Structures are given as C-alpha cells and as structure tokens.
Amino acid sequence: MEGELKKVLKYWMEGEITSFIRVWLSAYLSLTYCYIAAKMLRSPGARLAAFLPVVCLFIFLPLELHSVHFAGTTGFFLAWLATFKLLMLAFHQGPLSTTPSLSLPRFLVVACLPIKLRQDDVKKNDTGKGSKPMLINYGVKGALFVLLLKVYEFDDRIHPKLIKAIYSFHVYLCLELILAMAAAMARGLVGAELEPQFNEPYLSTSLQDFWGRRWNLMVTRILRPTVYLPVLGWSAGVVGRKWAPLPAVMSVFAVSGFMHELIFYYLGRVKPTWEITLFFLLHGSCLATEIGVKKAVNGRWRLPTPVGKMLTVAFVLVTALWLFFPPLLRCKGDERGLAEVAAVADFLKDVVRALTFTASP
Structure with missing residues (x-):
C-alpha cells in the first residue's frame, strides 16, 4: 500500500500542480530581484525600468495555468496585486515602500498576497485577541460553503435564476475563505497581525x-x-x-x-x-x-x-x-470549479485511505 500512496502523491504533483509550483517559484524569484533592485535604486525612473520586465512577466504567468482556482487566484495575486504594488514601490509609495525595514520574507508575502501589515505594533498580550470569534465566523462560512456544494447536486430541481443567486453567495464565500487562508498563511510566515x-x-x-x-x-x-x-x-x-x-x-x-x-x-x-x-x-x-x-x-x-x-x-x-x-x-467556470473541488475532495479521501491502511498493522 506504500506504493499506492506514492502513486496518489505522484498523481497530485503532476500536471497542474507542477505548473502551479513552477509559476510561483518564478514569481518569488522575480520578487527577490525586485527587493534587491529597490534597495539599490532610489530614482523612480530607474526603479520603474527595473520593475517593468517583472510586471510583464506577472501578466503572462497565469496563462501557464488552466485550473479555475489556480489561474484565478494566481492572476489576482500576481497580475493585479503584485504588479500594482510594484508600480507603487517604483515611486516610493504603497505597502512595499518601507523596503529598507522589511525583511525579504515579509516583502515576498506583502507583495503577492492580499494583505497589508498593520502600521502599529501589536502587543504580545493582545495577540490572539478576538481570534475565537474570527474562527467561529470563518467556521460558519466554511460550513455554508460546503452546504452550497451539496445544493448544487440538486440543481436540476432548482430554478436557473435561483441557481445564479446561489452563485453570488458562492463567489463571496469562496473569496472570503481564500483570502482568509492567504492571510493565515502570511500570519504564520511573518508572525504579524493582518488587516x-x-x-x-x-x-x-x-x-x-x-x-x-x-x-x-x-x-x-x-x-x-x-x-x-x-x-x-x-x-x-x-x-x-x-x-x-x-x-x-x-x-x-x-x-x-x-x-x-x-x-x-x-x-x-x-x-x-x-x-x-x-x-x-x-x-x-x-x-x-x-x-x-x-x-x-x-x-x-x-x-x-x-x-x-x-x-x-x-x-x-x-x-x-x-x-x-x-x-x-x-466559459463553464462554475462547472469546472465544482469539478475541481470534487477532485480535491477525492484526492484527500484517497490520501486518508492510503495513510490509514499504511498505519494499520
């Protein structure tokens, strides 16, 4: 069964996942270059000239992906957020303008994720304050998201206009949860409270x-x-x-x-x-x-x-x-998105099944 687990993991790492890793590795290497360039160059014109190749790269990188979730989030993080933040940095503005005081890990996280570090330092005894209500809030929204996925199984019995209305809530919940996960990842990487x-x-x-x-x-x-x-x-x-x-x-x-x-x-x-x-x-x-x-x-x-x-x-x-x-x-974004969610669920089930079998005597 160990071979089966390796087979599952190999399947997961192939294709789109491999492209996703390659795209983000390219993005982080490019942002590292921008971090160094920002330290060395002070003139807005020189910075802009140094950043423009990266801006163009970030516009084309999402085209390497075809998954609705991967292409959409990568396009939003790189082609929109990162490019605009780099353009602001060229003119000494925006969340990256404090580059001399930002470490490289914080620069990378702030540059490409939808976050902004708080300007005021958070006291240690306040860390985690209000985290329980936030967990409950996101827990409820996560449960609603799963419930909507179950509702789609009966879409043939629901009026098309009502289905479109459900899509509206689905998009909002999906965005909220994706951005919350990005913020949680950034919190774990740089140890800061996020807006x-x-x-x-x-x-x-x-x-x-x-x-x-x-x-x-x-x-x-x-x-x-x-x-x-x-x-x-x-x-x-x-x-x-x-x-x-x-x-x-x-x-x-x-x-x-x-x-x-x-x-x-x-x-x-x-x-x-x-x-x-x-x-x-x-x-x-x-x-x-x-x-x-x-x-x-x-x-x-x-x-x-x-x-x-x-x-x-x-x-x-x-x-x-x-x-x-x-x-x-x-563009069948709804059908493809739901199919991707189902594929991830099946993958997790296969991994759990393989791990359970491996751990059993």
Missing part, C-alpha cells in the same frame, strides 16, 4: 459603503493611490475640487473592470465580451451619482438604514446576475 479584507459586505448601507469600506479592501487601498488620487488631482483643475471625485471614481471602476476582464480571461481563455467592464462602469456611474446627490442634499436627508441595506444588496445582486456572472457561466 481584514472584507467587512461584512452584505451589511452595506450604500454603494459608497459597499465599495469603499466593505468589499475587497486591499483592492480599494491599491486603486486609491494608483488611480483615484492622480485623477482627482488632475480633475480638480478641470471641474473644481467639489466635483473632482466623480471622474476619479469612474476611472477607478474603469480600471477595475479591465482587470476583471483579464482575470476572467485567465479563467476561460474566452474572448472578452466587456459585460464585466459594463458592470463596473454601471456601478461607478451609480456611485458617482450617489456622491453627487449626497453633496447636493448636504446631510439634510438620507435613506433609513434598513432600506439602504436592502436596496444596496439588491442592486449588487441584480446587476451581478445580469452582467457579472454570464461570462463566467459561458
């Missing part, structure tokens, strides 16, 4: 609350200095400081839409239909309108909190079902 990536987005009271303070906060923190603030400064001289946030918001959502098109291309290798970009431009327009209305009423009137929550969640869900999920379904 949360989501803040219960289903409690959002407005689009401004959803996109600015609750959904994928790392992306918000990256797009603000790289897109929002430069456009804000430029547009202030054109339309005035009062209305300058509006074109800045639209620029952020346009860039986000393009990056999501790239991620979806990694998932299915299907020519973009630009529905995802339209989704983000629609949300950007509505958010800009919301900001304009708030400025006009100047706090004299606002929606009741329960109504704001209901309308926000409904708008996000309806527009996602209309524009965001169809491209994912056309």
Whole structure:
C-alpha cells in the first residue's frame, strides 16, 4: 500500500500542480530581484525600468495555468496585486515602500498576497485577541460553503435564476475563505497581525459603503493611490475640487473592470465580451451619482438604514446576475470549479485511505 500512496502523491504533483509550483517559484524569484533592485535604486525612473520586465512577466504567468482556482487566484495575486504594488514601490509609495525595514520574507508575502501589515505594533498580550470569534465566523462560512456544494447536486430541481443567486453567495464565500487562508498563511510566515479584507459586505448601507469600506479592501487601498488620487488631482483643475471625485471614481471602476476582464480571461481563455467592464462602469456611474446627490442634499436627508441595506444588496445582486456572472457561466467556470473541488475532495479521501491502511498493522 506504500506504493499506492506514492502513486496518489505522484498523481497530485503532476500536471497542474507542477505548473502551479513552477509559476510561483518564478514569481518569488522575480520578487527577490525586485527587493534587491529597490534597495539599490532610489530614482523612480530607474526603479520603474527595473520593475517593468517583472510586471510583464506577472501578466503572462497565469496563462501557464488552466485550473479555475489556480489561474484565478494566481492572476489576482500576481497580475493585479503584485504588479500594482510594484508600480507603487517604483515611486516610493504603497505597502512595499518601507523596503529598507522589511525583511525579504515579509516583502515576498506583502507583495503577492492580499494583505497589508498593520502600521502599529501589536502587543504580545493582545495577540490572539478576538481570534475565537474570527474562527467561529470563518467556521460558519466554511460550513455554508460546503452546504452550497451539496445544493448544487440538486440543481436540476432548482430554478436557473435561483441557481445564479446561489452563485453570488458562492463567489463571496469562496473569496472570503481564500483570502482568509492567504492571510493565515502570511500570519504564520511573518508572525504579524493582518488587516481584514472584507467587512461584512452584505451589511452595506450604500454603494459608497459597499465599495469603499466593505468589499475587497486591499483592492480599494491599491486603486486609491494608483488611480483615484492622480485623477482627482488632475480633475480638480478641470471641474473644481467639489466635483473632482466623480471622474476619479469612474476611472477607478474603469480600471477595475479591465482587470476583471483579464482575470476572467485567465479563467476561460474566452474572448472578452466587456459585460464585466459594463458592470463596473454601471456601478461607478451609480456611485458617482450617489456622491453627487449626497453633496447636493448636504446631510439634510438620507435613506433609513434598513432600506439602504436592502436596496444596496439588491442592486449588487441584480446587476451581478445580469452582467457579472454570464461570462463566467459561458466559459463553464462554475462547472469546472465544482469539478475541481470534487477532485480535491477525492484526492484527500484517497490520501486518508492510503495513510490509514499504511498505519494499520
């Protein structure tokens, strides 16, 4: 049975897993080069010239992968997060700008994972404070994720529109759990407390609350200095400081839409239909309108909190079902993703069975 265990492990290491390891080894070697270059070069122009080959490499590396989970997460971590962080580092900005005080392991973790180290030192007696509620929170979400997987077994009895609604929750839970695992891995590697990536987005009271303070906060923190603030400064001289946030918001959502098109291309290798970009431009327009209305009423009137929550969640869900999920379904991302989860479950069962048999007398 020892031979059977080796056979299972060999199967697991072949193909996509081997490509995944090769891609990330290339990424870490490239980031090590950037770490050294950042220490040696102080000029923004010199840094940018040194980083651009790595930025191009990170855009193409996810194309080496075909798994929905591997290609999607690698594309998000490298082509989006790492490239934007390196571009900020070139101009002495962003979470990597403290390179002289960052050790190489921390640099590698912060560069390619959706985390940001806290600026304030956490006292030892506070370490682990609140960890129990977090474990319960993620435990409940993990159980809901597994429950949704069981629901898919009866998809032939469920209305297609309801299935799409379930996909929305599936995507949110999947992202939350993947980012939580990445943060936990980083916590174990660098021993630091990390800022949360989501803040219960289903409690959002407005689009401004959803996109600015609750959904994928790392992306918000990256797009603000790289897109929002430069456009804000430029547009202030054109339309005035009062209305300058509006074109800045639209620029952020346009860039986000393009990056999501790239991620979806990694998932299915299907020519973009630009529905995802339209989704983000629609949300950007509505958010800009919301900001304009708030400025006009100047706090004299606002929606009741329960109504704001209901309308926000409904708008996000309806527009996602209309524009965001169809491209994912056309490339069969849902079917392939579920098949990958089932394959991992089968692999774990085989490993446990092989280990149990090996350990038995």
